[in-house]
Amino acid sequence: xxxxxxxxxxxxxxxxxxxxxxxxxxxxxxxxxxxxxxxxxxxxxxxxxxxxxxxxxxxxxxxxxxxxxxxxxxxxxxxxxxxxxxxxxxxxxxxxxxxxxxxxxxxxxxxxxxxxxxxxxxxxxxxxxxxxxxxxxxxxxxxxxxxxxxxxxxxxxxxxxxxxxxxxxxxxxxxxxxxxxxxxxxxxxxxxxxxxxxxxxxxxxxxxxxxxxxxxxxxxxxxxxxxxxxxxxxxxxxxxxxxxxxxxxxxxxxxxxxxxxxxxxxxxxxxxxxxx
Amino acid sequence: xxxxxxxxxxxxxxxxxxxxxxxxxxxxxxxxxxxxxxxxxxxxxxxxxxxxxxxxxxxxxxxxxxxxxxxxxxxxxxxxxxxxxxxxxxxxxxxxxxxxxxxxxxxxxxxxxxxxxxxxxxxxxxxxxxxxxxxxxxxxxxxxxxxxxxxxxxxxxxxxxxxxxxxxxxxxxxxxxxxxxxxxxxxxxxxxxxxxxxxxxxxxxxxxxxxxxxxxxxxxxxxxxxxxxxxxxxxxxxxxxxxxxxxxxxxxxxxxxxxxxxxxxxxxxxxxxxxxxxxxxxxxxxxxxxxxxxxxxxxxxxxxxxxxxxxxxxxxxxxxxxxxxxxxxxxxxxxxxxxxxxxxxxxxxxxxxxxxxxxxxxxxxxx
Amino acid sequence: xxxxxxxxxxxxxxxxxxxxxxxxxxxxxxxxxxxxxxxxxxxxxxxxxxxxxxxxxxxxxxxxxxxxxxxxxxxxxxxxxxxxxxxxxxxxxxxxxxxxxxxxxxxxxxxxxxxxxxxxxxxxxxxxxxxxxxxxxxxxxxxxxxxxxxxxxxxxxxxxxxxxxxxxxxxxxxxxxxxxxxxxxxxxxxxxxxxxxxxxxxxxxxxxxxxxxxxxxxxxxxxxxxxxxxxxxxxxxxxxxxxxxxxxxxxxxxxxxxxxxxxxxxxxxxxxxxxxxxxxxxxxxxxxxxxxxxxxxxxxxxxxxxxxxxxxx
Numbered sequence: 001x002x003x004x005x006x007x008x009x010x011x012x013x014x015x016x017x018x019x020x021x022x023x024x025x026x027x028x029x030x031x032x033x034x035x036x037x038x039x040x041x042x043x044x045x046x047x048x049x050x051x052x053x054x055x056x057x058x059x060x061x062x063x064x065x066x067x068x069x070x071x072x073x074x075x076x077x078x079x080x081x082x083x084x085x086x087x088x089x090x091x092x093x094x095x096x097x098x099x100x101x102x103x104x105x106x107x108x109x110x111x112x113x114x115x116x117x118x119x120x121x122x123x124x125x126x127x128x129x130x131x132x133x134x135x136x137x138x139x140x141x142x143x144x145x146x147x148x149x150x151x152x153x154x155x156x157x158x159x160x161x162x163x164x165x166x167x168x169x170x171x172x173x174x175x176x177x178x179x180x181x182x183x184x185x186x187x188x189x190x191x192x193x194x195x196x197x198x199x200x201x202x203x204x205x206x207x208x209x210x211x212x213x214x215x216x217x218x219x220x221x222x223x224x225x226x227x228x229x230x231x232x233x234x235x236x237x238x239x240x241x242x243x244x245x246x247x248x249x250x251x252x253x254x255x256x257x258x259x260x261x262x263x264x265x266x267x268x269x270x271x272x273x274x275x276x
Numbered sequence: 277x278x279x280x281x282x283x284x285x286x287x288x289x290x291x292x293x294x295x296x297x298x299x300x301x302x303x304x305x306x307x308x309x310x311x312x313x314x315x316x317x318x319x320x321x322x323x324x325x326x327x328x329x330x331x332x333x334x335x336x337x338x339x340x341x342x343x344x345x346x347x348x349x350x351x352x353x354x355x356x357x358x359x360x361x362x363x364x365x366x367x368x369x370x371x372x373x374x375x376x377x378x379x380x381x382x383x384x385x386x387x388x389x390x391x392x393x394x395x396x397x398x399x400x401x402x403x404x405x406x407x408x409x410x411x412x413x414x415x416x417x418x419x420x421x422x423x424x425x426x427x428x429x430x431x432x433x434x435x436x437x438x439x440x441x442x443x444x445x446x447x448x449x450x451x452x453x454x455x456x457x458x459x460x461x462x463x464x465x466x467x468x469x470x471x472x473x474x475x476x477x478x479x480x481x482x483x484x485x486x487x488x489x490x491x492x493x494x495x496x497x498x499x500x501x502x503x504x505x506x507x508x509x510x511x512x513x514x515x516x517x518x519x520x521x522x523x524x525x526x527x528x529x530x531x532x533x534x535x536x537x538x539x540x541x542x543x544x545x546x547x548x549x550x551x552x553x554x555x556x557x558x559x560x561x562x563x564x565x566x567x568x569x570x571x572x573x574x575x576x577x578x579x580x581x582x583x584x585x586x587x588x589x590x591x592x593x594x595x596x597x598x599x600x601x602x603x604x605x606x607x608x609x610x611x612x613x614x615x616x617x618x619x620x621x622x623x624x625x626x627x628x629x630x631x632x633x634x635x636x637x638x639x640x641x642x643x
Numbered sequence: 644x645x646x647x648x649x650x651x652x653x654x655x656x657x658x659x660x661x662x663x664x665x666x667x668x669x670x671x672x673x674x675x676x677x678x679x680x681x682x683x684x685x686x687x688x689x690x691x692x693x694x695x696x697x698x699x700x701x702x703x704x705x706x707x708x709x710x711x712x713x714x715x716x717x718x719x720x721x722x723x724x725x726x727x728x729x730x731x732x733x734x735x736x737x738x739x740x741x742x743x744x745x746x747x748x749x750x751x752x753x754x755x756x757x758x759x760x761x762x763x764x765x766x767x768x769x770x771x772x773x774x775x776x777x778x779x780x781x782x783x784x785x786x787x788x789x790x791x792x793x794x795x796x797x798x799x800x801x802x803x804x805x806x807x808x809x810x811x812x813x814x815x816x817x818x819x820x821x822x823x824x825x826x827x828x829x830x831x832x833x834x835x836x837x838x839x840x841x842x843x844x845x846x847x848x849x850x851x852x853x854x855x856x857x858x859x860x861x862x863x864x865x866x867x868x869x870x871x872x873x874x875x876x877x878x879x880x881x882x883x884x885x886x887x888x889x890x891x892x893x894x895x896x897x898x899x900x901x902x903x904x905x906x907x908x909x910x911x912x913x914x915x916x917x918x919x920x921x922x923x924x925x926x927x928x929x930x931x932x933x934x935x936x937x938x939x940x941x942x943x944x945x946x947x948x949x950x951x952x953x954x955x956x
Contacts, residue, residue, distance in 0.1 A: 018832075103941075107937070145665070162366070169357070
């Protein structure tokens with residue numbers, strides 16, 4: 001629990017715990033054999049198998065599309081909820097709304113999944129279209145919107161509250177203020193919310209599995225069923241691709257954030273020096 | 277307190293404006309007139325409702341009662357973005373995602389019918405020139421120092437040629453050194469532009485340096501007194517003003533035979549003849565520390581004097597504040613220019629001294 | 644933002660309409676349906692239940708609830724004293740709550756010193772370390788569980804078994820997979836970031852000067868930890884624990900993939916009743932009970948978790 005040797009080695013041990021399983025996945029994706037845990041020669045055979053796997057490519061395409069659509073919808077619904085939470089103050093039902101809007105985030109997914117299945121298969125609501133892609137999209141939007149709401153709400157609350165008033169004072173009508181001042185200022189939170197929603201949707205198995213019909217197999221649903229029907233190094237190859245893409249994206253975002261932070265600090269320091 | 281102003285010179289009239297937030301009354305029926313091209317300061321402790329009053333004028337709050345008339349036009353029904361007023365916010369509220377030039381241009385872009393881009397650019401140049409920030413037109417707000425941000429904020433609020441400029445604690449975000457220099461700079465700029473201006477501040481020095489007239493507000497949101505800086509300092513209308521603006525010795529008692537009898541002073545105090553309250557009424561005498569004379573021996577022909585011992589001395593460079601304990605236990609402060617004493621004659625702690633002041637140097641207050 | 648009344652009303656209505664409507668239609672209504680279905684009788688039809696609420700021919704609403712699922716849960720509770728009685732739901736509840744609590748405890752023990760160490764690191768490396776914690780979280784959850792399947796595999800090709808055999812420490816491969824230990828490892832692995840982030844968010848705000856002041860006043864390190872660090876990070880401990888405990892109770896994927904047939908947890912029960920068993924009223928009743936049981940932890944998270952979601956950024 002201090003800066004010394006003990007603390008450092010604990011840091012290292014936990015990081016090994018976090019990364020060892022992933023590293024193993026990556027290593028054995030290059031095996032030439034059939035077994036997922038032994039290197040029988042090095043080859044790219046399973047990557048080729050991945051490329052030839054039409055079922056998997058279809059599922060990936062569906063997941064990407066669904067992720068993008070759900071993330072976009074979640075940002076719209078979630079930001080509107082955040083505006084209601086952060087700017088409306090108290091009105092009858094405001095506490096109920098605050099509770100409801102973040103509830104999807106804290107309830108177990110099985111419960112949310114079951115509740116939405118009951119909605120989409122309800123005999124009195126045939127116009128919802130039953131289970132399928134639309135149902136999964138709805139579920140993902142509902143779940144992700146809660147995260148977006150929290151993210152955007154906290155940004156709205158820490159945003160300089162005079163900015164919007166200053167814009168009004170300078171003659172800008174209220175609705176326009178929202179789009180020319182508020183949205184650009186909270187843009188980083190919106191972007192983060194979109195990415196988080198996209199990831200949640202790409203990663204979700206429970207909701208997608210409960211709400212899927214035969215025509216709507218997302219990538220996690222397909223991977224899950226493959227894990228039940230014997231392991232193949234093809235999944236390792238898929239994991240390697242996913243981990244690589246995600247790591248590049250996350251590290252790039254991280255770099256961007258750090259350098260922006262550094263630039264801002266330098267600018268502030270420069271301004272301090274030439275006070276006036 | 278009502279201030280009628282000059283009948284024909286009233287440019288802005290606030291008529292019985294109140295603002296209630298739930299249980300608390302932030303602004304209590306304020307009536308006030310501001311003249312054209314005047315710099316008017318609303319002075320009060322933090323939380324006294326002065327900022328709320330400013331926001332009522334800007335339209336950012338709706339008054340509970342009363343109305344606001346600017347240049348003959350009733351503003352009450354207008355939303356903030358249609359009012360001919362512009363405000364400089366306490367934290368400046370510069371748009372962080374826009375450059376300095378775009379911040380200044382923001383208000384101009386909202387004008388309907390649209391201004392030509394060339395016209396906007398010219399006005400932006402003119403404004404940045406006015407505040408000497410042309411070199412920073414392409415910078416973002418976070419790349420500027422506090423003083424530079426303040427100047428951009430001023431340029432932005434002046435760009436639309438508002439009929440009324442509202443300054444909310446304009447310099448409170450700056451360091452003390454820069455603040456003093458900026459006060460005079462700001463006054464020069466406002467006078468050069470010739471805009472009417474209401475300034476809100478909790479800093480009496482700032483109000484006295486910058487404003488032509490000052491309105492003092494009580495913590496309950498009432499307007500207590502309106503006057504020029506020397507009027508509110510020399511002729512405070514009530515105890516709150518006397519104590520809030522500058523330091524004072526306040527002696528409370530009852531008027532008896534034209535004099536003020538205080539419980540803890542042996543002699544009743546002589547009062548100036550003008551405005552002396554009737555016998556039997558409760559009153560207070562406010563004597564500024566610099567009006568109190570300090571001597572080692574009793575003074576001949578002083579209207580009021582009392583013996584005491586020096587309790588504490590605060591050396592302040594140009595002058596020293598002597599805290600003198602009188603016989604009755606009360607402490608009074610006398611401000612003495614340091615140049616008055618030679619090295620060895622200055623009284624020290626524990627010395628017996630006499631305090632004295634002339635009757636006209638005390639202001640009699642009844643509330 | 645205070646605006647004149649008139650456009651407040653109009654603007655508010657339209658800004659509030661979308662999220663309110665969405666939540667009512669896709670969250671509140673489905674929840675009411677869970678309650679409704681949990682009180683309905685199973686039926687061989689699509690969907691496989693008959694709602695207790697029906698519109699009679701006389702045009703009146705009839706309410707005829709069937710509480711069989713709740714009665715079954717109650718009977719199992721009542722049979723608690725009888726040894727050897729078959730109590731599938733109670734056993735699943737026991738497994739779920741027990742494993743969730745254990746997961747939370749292990750995550751806390753691993754995560755607290757870990758988060759503390761990150762929070763006390765230099766500011767530049769802090770961001771990078773935090774990113775490294777988050778990175779696995781952004782990659783696929785299923786694939787991370789799959790990684791443990793190959794590590795824990797009970798045959799001689801399982802990675803851990805391979806290593807132990809090669810080292811000569813064991814003769815026979817150990818049965819590592821398909822038991823509650825494997826589920827515990829998988830859950831700790833998956834939920835550790837949920838514990839670390841809120842803890843970090845609170846520990847990083849801990850003013851170092853407080854610790855220096857305590858040291859200056861002569862407190863020993865253990866005293867400093869117990870009297871300053873721990874109380875000031877208490878909210879983070881509660882928030883992190885709830886963020887692990889709540890989803891762990893309802894977890895389905897990890898027990899299914901790592902626990903095999905032996906570890907029946909309540910999330911799998913819902914899944915099985917909903918899927919193969921086609922007993923939707925039972926699944927719904929279990930979900931209702933789950934929500935009721937989790938209200939306490941959720942309230943705790945609400946009260947203490949303010950800083951937690953923001954730290955997800």
